[in-house]
Amino acid sequence: MKVQHTRVNFEDLTVGGDTPLHRLDSRVKIIFVVVLLFGIAALLHPEIPIVIFTLSTLTSLVIGISPGTLLKRLIVPFSIAIVVLVVVAFTYGGSDEIWYFRGFSVYNESLSFALLLFTRLMASISVLNLFIVVTPVTDAMDALRWFRVPNVVVDLAAMMLRYIQLLSKENVRMTQAKESRCGFSDRLGYVKRMKNLGETGGALILRAFNRSERVYMAMLSRGYSVNSRIVRCKPLAIENALLCVGSIVMVLSLVYIDRVLI
Known part of the structure; x- marks a missing residue:
């Protein structure tokens, strides 16, 4: 019996570099990614999600991630997206039947909706993968504190990421x-x-369990509490604030183009 030895290392998810995306403030990246994901969910045609997926994939390759590594990261979520594509194509109703297979009908409406969902998933996954590649976990946690996410949530997330790696x-x-x-x-x-x-x-x-008790007691002995200010975030610079506004305007423009011009 062979047991696979797999170690989780979240540090390997980030590709180091000195590109503009690496230097960009994590708060700007989080705002852009969140707004873009909502924008992708609001799109009604597959053309723009395909463009977003293509640009995100090319950007990931340009900043240094190897094609093999990129494929390994995308193959599992893309497999799920393919399952969604097939299930929706055979279960979503419609009136214009284009194919029939052993009691299951595929309609033009169901195929179009399945393709839209598939391209949305592809675009969202590629955007999140690019964000993970250029944003260290510590920077993302610091940015969440600046967004006033409760300290207990941020601390719990940071400790989970840390100790999943150690336990693996x-x-x-x-x-x-x-x-x-x-x-x-x-x-x-x-x-x-x-x-x-x-x-x-x-x-x-x-x-x-034993490790968690020891770590928690060690944190308490060093003065930790829920309201501890472990990291003090610097104010958001004017240029970064303008980038946030610009990213929101860009996403709204994409939604407008999709709903009105396409």
């Missing part, structure tokens, strides 16, 4: 230790291998 590394070490003792040998029965796997998972959960 610990899980790899525990699994390798169990394998070195033939805990997952093919000579063992299936029930015994599942028992060993359950013991490893249970030990990992217990270690996670």
Whole structure:
């Protein structure tokens, strides 16, 4: 029995660089991404989402992410998008039937709506992937504090990202230790291998609880509270504020073009 050793490392999601997108204020990027996602959801035609997907993908390649890495990041969400495309195409009703297959009808309206949903998902996923590539997790957390997101939410998110990574590394070490003792040998029965796997998972959960208690006590001993000001965000510069306004105007213009001119 082979157990896959997969370690989660959120630092690997970010591609370092000195491009304008890397230097751009994280608050501007968050505002632009959120507004753009709402704008994509408001589009009624697939042309603009396809353009957004193409531009986001090309930008990701230009700033240094390899095609193989980009494909690995997009293949899972795109697989889900394809499932949505197929399901909606066969279940969404209509009046203009264009294909019939074993009791399932595909209508022109259902196919158009499925294609629209698929392109929306493609565009949204590519935009979020580009945002993750050029924005470190710490900068994103600091920006959320500036947006007055409750401290307990930001702290919890930051700790989850940190300790998921640590627990994944610990899980790899525990699994390798169990394998070195033939805990997952093919000579063992299936029930015994599942028992060993359950013991490893249970030990990992217990270690996670113990670690959380120790970390929380250490934080309290250093004066931490819900209202602690761990990071003090600098004021938003005038040029960044103008970029925020410009990004909102641009997204509204795309929605206007989609609904009126196309």
